[in-house]
Amino acid sequence: MNLSSEQRIDWLRLIRTDGIGPATFRQLIDKFGDADKAIAQAPALARARGRRNIFKIASKDQINAELDQADYLGARFIASCEPAYPAPVKAISDAPPVLCVKGDPELLAKNTIGIVGARNASAAGRKIARDLAKDLGANGLVIASGLARGIDGAAHQAALPPVPSLSSLAGSM
Numbered sequence: 005m006n007l008s009s010e011q012r013i014d015w016l017r018l019i020r021t022d023g024i025g026p027a028t029f030r031q032l033i034d035k036f037g038d039a040d041k042a043i044a045q046a047p048a049l050a051r052a053r054g055r056r057n058i059f060k061i062a063s064k065d066q067i068n069a070e071l072d073q074a075d076y077l078g079a080r081f082i083a084s085c086e087p088a089y090p091a092p093v094k095a096i097s098d099a100p101p102v103l104c105v106k107g108d109p110e111l112l113a114k115n116t117i118g119i120v121g122a123r124n125a126s127a128a129g130r131k132i133a134r135d136l137a138k139d140l141g142a143n144g145l146v147i148a149s150g151l152a153r154g155i156d157g158a159a160h161q162a163a164l165p166p167v168p169s170l171s172s173l174a175g176s177m
Contacts, residue, residue, distance in 0.1 A: 005085055005086065006086050006087070007086060010040075011038065011040075011083075012071075012081060012083065013064055013067050013068070014038070014040045014043060015039045015102055016067045016070065016071075016081065017039065017043060017063075018039040018061070018101075019101050020070075021043075021046065021059050021060065022059065023050075024046075024059065026101055029101045030101070032045075032046075033101075043061055074104055078106055079104050079105060080104070081102050081103065081105075082102070082103050082105055082109065083101060083102050084100070084102070088112070089103065089112075090112035090113060091113070092116070093112075111146050114144070114145070115144070115145050116146040116148045117146070117148070118149060119136060119149050119155065119159035120149050120159075123154040123155075123156075124154060125155045125158070129154075129155055129158075130155065133155045133158040134158045134159070134161065134162035135162070136159070137159040137161075137162040137163040138163065140163070141162070141163035147159050
């Protein structure tokens with residue numbers, strides 16, 4: 005099922021609540037059926053569990069600002085109940101209830117390999133990462149990493165198609 009705009013806001017409000025992680029989120033959704041009801045019941049649950057501090061639930065204004073920022077950056081949120089949520093991520097026992105995705109979401113369904121390593125990598129290490137990523141990407145694998153500089157950055161640079169420079173574009177006009 006695809007979430008409505010209001011449901012997406014509620015999912016984000018619930019997962020952005022201090023003290024509620026993926027496992028608790030899932031338990032609350034299973035118990036109450038939707039995030040709106042879970043949000044309404046969170047204070048009573050906290051009291052029933054003997055917590056002195058009631059859950060601080062993210063406001064709709066905070067979440068709308070986050071949604072606006074994602075939209076500005078060309079990203080969107082995908083909930084674990086939606087068809088576009090990647091099956092390999094959903095298979096993780098404590099999978100995040102919501103992912104923020106930028107780019108082609110179709111890539112999430114493809115075979116993916118992680119290439120990670122040192123931030124302060126040697127030139128030889130970066131070359132090996134570039135060569136691996138280039139060959140793996142050319143053979144249809146999606147390259148994933150933490151987007152850090154060093155090995156991660158070299159892997160992503162090699163896996164992505166080259167971006168034409170302004171001078172090469174001017175020469176083709």
